[in-house]
Every structure is written in structure tokens, then in C-alpha cells.
Amino acid sequence: MDYNYQKILEDIYKEILPYAEKGKHADYIPALAKVNPDQFGICLETVTGESYEYMQADTRFSIQSIAKVFALAMGLSLKGEALWKNVGKEPSGTAFNSLVQLEMEKGIPRNPFINAGAIVVADLLLTELDDAEGEFLRFVRELCGCDDVGYNMEVALSERETGYLNAAIANMLKYHGTIENDIERVLMFYFKMCSVEMSCRELAKAFLAFTNYAPFEYAGYKLSRSRIKRLNAVMQTCGFYDEAGEFSYLVGLPGKSGVGGGIIAVCPHRYSVAVWSPRLNSKGNSVMGMKALELLTTYTEESIF
Helix, strand or coil, X not given: CCCCHHHHXXXXXXXXXXXXXXXXXXXXXXXXXXXXXXXXXXXXXXXXXXXXXXXCCCCCEECHHHHHHHHHHHHHHHHHHHHHHCCXXXXXXXXXXXXXXXXXXXXXXXXXXXXXXXXHHHHHHHHHCCCHHHHHHHHHHHHHCCCCCECCHHHHHHXXXXXXXXXXXXXXXXXXXXXXXCHHHHHHHHHHHHHCXXXXXXXXXXXXXXXXXXXXXXXXXXXXXXXXXXXXXXXXXXXXXHHHHHHHHHCCCCEEECCCCEEEEEECCCEEEEEECCCECCCCCEHHHHHHHHHHHHHHCCCCC
């Protein structure tokens, strides 16, 4: 069925305006505290090449944990099933920065999208690649077709200066032998990945690669149909911290959120959609973004269920 996506996006924005001042942006990261929280952007890219956007779809923001999907894709390309030796693929059910769960499970993170799991994947990339920072950017730039996407070092350093809990997580991982490299090196690479700035348009274009379940190769990194399917499965079950079940229930698409206010979701064989609004709920997910995607799949009746 063909939809007037442009009108749908505009109607969605009007409907979610009552949520505009709900939530709070991630001011616990000093550099993100400077971001104007009263912003909203959305972009939908179809697999047949159409692009629909509304409001600040071209404004770049810190993608934060959305970067973990790119890192996982690279890790799967490099290591395949061996990647899962030191990180699981189960929903966490606890906060994304939980130290208690990591301690109870003897240093093996539940999944690659909580902080502990993403730090493990960052360590793997550092071990496998001579220039992990450069390779990560090259991969992301090829996916979105933009050569000037880059790290925001102010954000990365701001996160490092206040990242005491992430440092504790990294130390516990090192204690259990789950990571190999120098702790400071791993943390800085992790914070750099999270600091990458992209717009909704760029994110939607980048995630088209994960939409068709067709084998791809970008920047030398290859994913088979099977691995793309599995990556989507992890997004579906683990992409929204301890609110993954709620997102599945309300939206019904694989996706990933970040505390910068961005959310990306894919409708298999149809489209990828990115939405951004900095005000977050108590789980760390964008209030307006969550509501916008719920309405999108409600209006179109397009979801995986």
C-alpha cells in the first residue's frame, strides 16, 4: 500500500506537540546540557529511494548509543559468531549502565547495546583494527553517504570527565578478563563513537542498509542476509535499554535509541526512519520520538507484527 508519508509526518508532529515539554534532556553530560531541548526532526527513507522529512531533519546531534549498532555490524563482519563469546544477546531488564547486573553475571554483559556490552565491542574493534577510530568513521560515512560526519571531541571529553560509572564498568570487565586493551584507550574510543554527530536524514540513509535483509559491503565490512536478520533481532529485543518491551509493544519495529534524543527504526523491506527530540523519559528515550514512532506504525499499520 502507498502512503502519503509526508502528510503523515506532519500530522504526527501536530499530534505530539502536547509532549513537547515533557521529559528532560541529558544534562548529566555537560556538553549535551548545552543543547536546546526544544527541537524536533524526523526523516523517513524508503527502500525505493523516496525521502520524507519534517522540521529539523538536517540538524546534527550526538547519536550516542545509536552508534552501538554500527559498532556491532563491524564486529559481526570481523568476528562472526565468535563475537558472542564475551557478550550476550538477551534483554537486560535493568538500566543501560547497571554495574550490579554485570557483577552478578561475572563480567559478561547481557547484550551489545548496554554500556558494558558496547565497551566490549569497542575493545574487540581495537584488537582487530590498526586504526579503529578511523575505520569506524569510514564505515559510518559510507553508510550515510556523507564524508564530513565526525566525532565531537567536546562531547567525548565531556563524557570521559564525568564517566565514573562507565570507568567502573570497564574496570570490572578488565578484572574478569572480558576486555584486552588498556582501559583508558577502550573508554576513549567508546566515548568517541557515542559522540558522532549525524542528522535524522543521515541516520535514516545509513540504516537503509539494515532494512532489506540483503547482503551488503560498506568500507570493506560485509554482512550476510543472516547476520543482518540477527542484528535486527538484537535491536528489537535490546535496542531501548529497559524499555525495549514497551517499544516493541507500542511501535513494533527493530530500532535503537540514544540519550542524545535520537531514535532510529527500520521497517523491513519498506523504510528506515530517524527521529530526534532531546527531552528524554526516565528510561533515557526521547519522549516525542517514542510517541512519533508509535503514531507512525499506528497510522500506517506497518510493523513486523
